[in-house]
Amino acid sequence: MPYELYYWDGLQGRGEFVRLALEDAQAPYVDIGRGGEDEDEGERQAAMMAVLNSKTEPMIPFAPPFLKDGDLIVSQTANILLYLGPKLGLAPDTNLRYVVHGLQLTIADMVTEVHDTHHPIASGQYYEEQKVPAKTRATDFLEHRLPKFMRYFERVLAQNPHGDRHLVGDSLTYVDLSMFQLIEGLHYAFPRATARFASRYPRLAALRKAVGARPYIAAYLASERRLPFNETGIFRHYPELDAAAH
């Protein structure tokens, strides 16, 4: 039975971190929220909302994405990857799996901070209603938080005793795929602030390139399954939130 991934249609969002792992491993999965071409948006989301609003389901998630594997429902992006990692051959079977997961949770923290650059006040309100604090928060993010996170991840690569090609151990894990997505998203959202990314973080830039060149990832990125980044996702390109032009 294929894995069932439940997520919103029309955006990459947090679901994309899961998709990259499933695609790289060529695992059979159904992207439930995207549904069939003959369904309208309400129908495509109906199955997801039925789980979220269930009055009887014992494992209700707080929010998408969540994964169904038979009767089991796994919620939270990083938790889904924790669950899938060993099954997809994308996680070590030693205690290093906790190191992989710790890094994944740090990526999740940074993703939340990226989200809050455009929604610093209320996730339920439009960006346009919080543009002023968004600019202040985005400025702080680009000046302080982005360099702090990226210097850290660059150090993780540099200090990997198995070499700087992977974040953990001597082979690809799901957190390498997620790091690709994070870096892609940062470039989309903040092209000016990331203009010198490759010279500042050469190991991370090399990792991004290597992941993007993996055959199944490259095929996925070129497919219709890969939605483009857009302004309903986490990584939004609002030029006024980016660094100033030089």
Add this chain to the structure above:
Amino acid sequence: MPYELYYWDGLQGRGEFVRLALEDAQAPYVDIGRGGEDEDEGERQAAMMAVLNSKTEPMIPFAPPFLKDGDLIVSQTANILLYLGPKLGLAPDTNLRYVVHGLQLTIADMVTEVHDTHHPIASGQYYEEQKVPAKTRATDFLEHRLPKFMRYFERVLAQNPHGDRHLVGDSLTYVDLSMFQLIEGLHYAFPRATARFASRYPRLAALRKAVGARPYIAAYLASERRLPFNETGIFRHYPELDAAAH
């Protein structure tokens, strides 16, 4: 060898979620950041900073708390609990452990949102520098986010097929302990907004009471090891951010 918990001194913070699990299980641990009475603050933090700033350590954490167990370093609060859970008898050994972890990550998300009620703009700046957006964010949090999270957790208890005494399965797990801490913190930070908590969320209120009455938890709470909540932690009581008095 005892577990080594590395965290800031002087506040409960995210380290407290780990302490509650270690204390309930009566596991041997050293609270490294608190150090000995004869050390000054710099000395107490030196061991932690040495790990964070190491140029050679392969498993460097981004931030505290982190746990050392022999050579292994586990970072991120929820990940530490994932690791400790089975060792401390506080996690199921079935796939339900992913359900426990998904709930723990949802608590972590809410904790971040609580933090951001007093730091909506920049975690590196003082609350006093962001009081105006903090009030807007705290208002949204209390009106929308807190009820959304708490209604969800109450449903998780109600829909547990093993009964509503625990969030997952038929016995205590680490996420029950963390839920206690979350509810305690919300009452400390927002006494007016939580005044009717027990009538709105009776199952969560009962869980809070049951956890607080566990012998080793009660002993811990009465000990000097339990620092009081204060305004350097995550849950801060700034009366101006609480709901209006009725």
